[in-house]
Amino acid sequence: MSRRMQPEIEIRFSRLHKFFQRRHLLNDLSLSLKSGAVTLLCGENGSGKTTLLRILCGMEKPAQCWVAFNAKNSAGAANNGKANAPRPWRQCRPQLQRQVMYLHQQPYLFDGSVVRNLALALPRNLPAAQRAEQIQRALAWAQLDDLAHARAKTLSSGQMQRVSLARARLRQARIWLLDEPTANMDRAAQTRTVALLKQLKQARTALLIASHHHEIFAELADTCLTLKQGRLIRTP
């Protein structure tokens, strides 16, 4: 995997609005996601956290949203020395779908083995040897070696989450949006998941984590935002 060769990336979302059943669910939000930065998103149930994440990854349409991409090369120089101008979300949707990865609260694993699930994230034209090597590395990274041929749908929540993280890592997404990644997990599984997320942060992946368990991610997060009555509030 050529993860270290990838340029740094920043995506800025602004003037984000979303209505749900005549309610102004997301009201003029601005948000920035940057390589290596971890943002923790808190908020009560029904505050719109999942909807926000789904908009950011291009899965759900907002009423309005502007997106600006800013990529830096390895030497640290930005594209043309300045950020790209904001464009409507609709125009940026394909780019968002390529670069942003959304991970469901309860990961969906397809029928079949763990290896089959991981293979889905790799290009179909990848030579078999490279494919096997990358899958092996992903299994080792997520400490899933002993579960490689287990039926994915029979795994525990924590194991499923690790398969999901390994799969997303194989996809080489630059920005990850994680919806309650430690929900329904015991303490040991939570610690393993957080450890994997720390490694991702060190590998300069941008993470946005929506969670009620803010104490678990306090050490990892650079910024903490709370979604309240449609607005994003920066919390210490």
Added chain:
Amino acid sequence: MQSLREATAQALTLLLHGDAELWEIIGISFRVSGGAIAIATPPALLAAFLLAHLEFAGRRLLLSLCNTLLSLPAVVVGLTVYLLLSRHGPLGDWRLLFSQPAMMLAQIILALPILVCMGHAAFQAGDRRAWETARMLGISPLRAFVMVLGEVRFGLLAAMLAGFGRIIAEVGASMMVGGNILHATRNIPTAIALETSKGNFPQGIALGIVLLGLALLLNLALQYFQGRGRSAP
């Protein structure tokens, strides 16, 4: 008039001794209905998928229409196809009336609502995250669709079996557009109707046994696959 016991005994003899005419009729039935299901299934499942996964104006109306068409009488379909294919009809130049393709066309029309409605229910009952995850992994829409089909395969198989059960047993449309011609368009239900009207009960009963056996087999298969679908974690 023969007693029911005598007629049934003769029917079993006909079946077990491989009566050529009888087995030809059974063959025509399976060929026509199998072909109709094979042709109707791909577009019906695509429509079911779109109805389950897309939000668009008129979606609910289309679903209501499909549900209404579930109770479409076979003779009405037969009449419509007859008018379409008759010499002065819009498709008269195709010269398909009283042929197996005409019967297939009528059976496709009968099977489509069942496949769409049951397919839609299967996709709805399935997990929407399957599609979203596949697309998030950068998988093409076509391959993602095939993957989702695989995830809800038991429900879709149930739809296909139900559709096949409906069309292989229908008599009205096949009689009207097939014409019940021996060695050409005579299938199980039309043969039963004819033989019964002639008082030839053994052949009617023999064909009835085949239909009943088929219905039993389809139901057993349906229960087996639905059970597997439920037990799959």
